[in-house]
Amino acid sequence: MGVWNQTRVVEFVFLGFSGIPYGHIYLFLVFLAIYTVTVLGNLMIFTLIQLDSSLHSPMYYFLSHLSCLDICLSSVTVPKILVNFLCQRQTITYNQCMAQMFFVMSFTGTEAALLAVMAYDRYAAICKPLHYSHLMKSKVCTVLAFATWVWGFVDSAFHTALSSNLYFCGVNQIHHIFCDLPPLMKISCSDTHINEMAIRIASLFVGGGPFLFIIFSYFFILSSILHIRSTHGKRKAFSTCASHIVVVIIYYGNALINYNRPSAGYSLEIDSLVSTLFCIMTPMLNPLIYSLRNKEVKGALKKVVERQKESKHHRALS
Structure with missing residues (x-):
């Protein structure tokens, strides 16, 4: 314990940008632009869903939760990166690191479960249209949304509790851009076998469970769509699922690489790129995918813009 007290790490240093000794001001501007687009894009989706009654349906209710998640996930990582660029010190305290890791894992775990719930909503809408209003009534949607948040936070609390017992023996350089x-x-000098096993188990249940549920849901969805006789009906059914499918592919593709990398790891640059894509770029892409591919969202945005123009016109006349 005496040695531990002398070598206890109270601060970590991020090495993710160590290969770029100059030009941090440009990186600051890039990450600031990404964060701005992420927050404004997801805030726009969330606001549209609240304002437009045509979007008051289970599908958009869950989408509003996804927008909140993306804002939260981005806000856990990017502001600290921006502050470090301004201070020119890529550091974080031990307690901040544990908190950042806890929330990153909470929000990513919640998103995995939420994407599965959104797949179930599409299954109910396409495969059980006559029972849809009962299957996805308001109370059910609220319980499902709440359960996804609990799912992510409980999983993260378990991993964080295990991580709090790790020793670092004075080594404080993290080959990453966030905790x-x-x-x-x-970089831990402790035996991480239990932690590694916990990650593998969590990958199977917390990540793999929702993913398998999504696969099975879309198997039945595809089967139902193929039985639709009209081409217009098939196209409409596919269009309601297209955005969700794209988001699922992006999320799980990046998550698979990020949390199942080889034990030797990749190069520092590849590790930083993968993490950036998973926790920083994905939250920015989600609102773009839903706004560009979804006619109802684009229609709601158009109505809000027209209302604003009419409001300004009336104020000018008065």
């Missing part, structure tokens, strides 16, 4: 479990285990 996450794999890079922390890499």
Whole structure:
């Protein structure tokens, strides 16, 4: 314990941008632009769903939760990166690191469960249209949404509790751009076997469980769509699922690489790129995918813009 007290790490240093000694002001501007687009895009989706009655349906209710999640996930990582760029010190305290890791894992775990719930909503709408209003009534939607948040936070609390017992023996350089479990285990001088097993188990149940549920849901959805006789009906059914499918592919593709990397890891640059795509770029892409591919969202946005123009016109006349 005496040695531990002398070598206890109270601060970590991020090495994710160490290969770019100059030009941090440009990186600051890039990450600031990404964060601005992420917050404004997801805030726009959330606001449209609240304002437009035509979007008051289970599908858009869950989409509003996804928008909140994306804002939260981005806000856990990017502001600290921006502050570090301004201060020219890529550091974070031990307690801040644990908190950042906890919330990153909470929000990513919640998103995995939420995407599965959104797949179930599409299954109910396409495969059980006559029972849809009963299957996805308001109370059910509220319980499902709440359960996804609990799912992510309980999983993260378990991993964070295990991580709090790791020793770092004075080594405080994280080969990453924010605090996450794999890079922390890499620099720990403790036996990380239990942590590694926990990640594998969580990957199977917390990540793999929702993913398998999504696969089975879309198997039945595809089967139902193929039985639709009219081409217009098939096209309409596919269009309601297209945005969700794209988001699922992006999320799970990046998550698979991020949390199931080889034990030796990738190069520092590849690790930083993968994490950036997973936790920073994905929250920015989600609102773009839903706004560009969804006619109802675009229609709601058009109505809001027209209302604003009419309001300004009336104020000018008065």
